Amino acid sequence: MDDQQVWDIGMIRLEGLLSDLSAGTRFALTQQLTRYRKAKEALAAVVENIAAASLCRECGGQCCLNGKYRVNVFDALAHVTIQIPVTADFFQKPLCPYGAAAGCTMEPGMRPADCILFLCDGIDQKLSLQDRLILAEQEQDVRECIQEASSLMGESLGTPLLLWAEKNSNTSKLKVQRQI
Ligand code: SF4
Numbered sequence: 001m002d003d004q005q006v007w008d009i010g011m012i013r014l015e016g017l018l019s020d021l022s023a024g025t026r027f028a029l030t031q032q033l034t035r036y037r038k039a040k041e042a043l044a045a046v047v048e049n050i051a052a053a054s055l056c057r058e059c060g061g062q063c064c065l066n067g068k069y070r071v072n073v074f075d076a077l078a079h080v081t082i083q084i085p086v087t088a089d090f091f092q093k094p095l096c097p098y099g100a101a102a103g104c105t106m107e108p109g110m111r112p113a114d115c116i117l118f119l120c121d122g123i124d125q126k127l128s129l130q131d132r133l134i135l136a137e138q139e140q141d142v143r144e145c146i147q148e149a150s151s152l153m154g155e156s157l158g159t160p161l162l163l164w165a166e167k168n169s170n171t172s173k174l175k176v177q178r179q180i
């Protein structure tokens with residue numbers, strides 16, 4: 001099975017999980033997803049404020065290579081709940097499957113936590129003490145959201161989507177419906 005097929009199985013499983021939730025659990029999950037998105041937006045804003053865009057342009061996106069495991073189950077769930085699918089092309093190696101020539105295809109609040117939390121040396125050197133305090137606080141929020149949502153769903157949502165889907169693919173009775 002190739003990455004695209006595993007990805008498709010993961011998406012179908014997520015839709016199944018969501019449809020099985022009670023209204024109360026669904027509401028609690030939505031609250032965690034909103035908090036998760038806001039925390040990531042706040043993290044991205046700190047980095048943007050230190051003029052990271054010019055640094056990233058010069059660098060050419062070195063941190064956006066080979067990123068197929070960056071999207072975790074909770075990240076994918078965030079996209080499924082708002083019905084905006086992640087654009088994934090697993091054949092454009094070494095470019096990240098979720099990126100394009102112009103950069104990441106996702107807006108900051110919808111990007112994987114792994115990407116938003118990553119700070120390269122160039123960015124790290126530009127951070128003030130105040131920036132670091134905000135980043136630490138928001139990072140804690142991101143991690144708590146994943147943990148609390150995992151308890152709600154009974155699934156390890158911090159696991160990369162591809163690994164989670166692959167682990168379950170042998171026993172899955174769901175059929176992959178590729179849209180190609
Ligand atoms: S975050 Fe750092 S490694 Fe990534 S593109 Fe920007 S400068 Fe390059």
Ligand code: SF4
Pocket residue numbers: 063064065067070096097098099100103104105106111112115
């Ligand atoms: S998901 Fe987006 S930000 Fe993360 S590595 Fe891929 S292109 Fe870069």
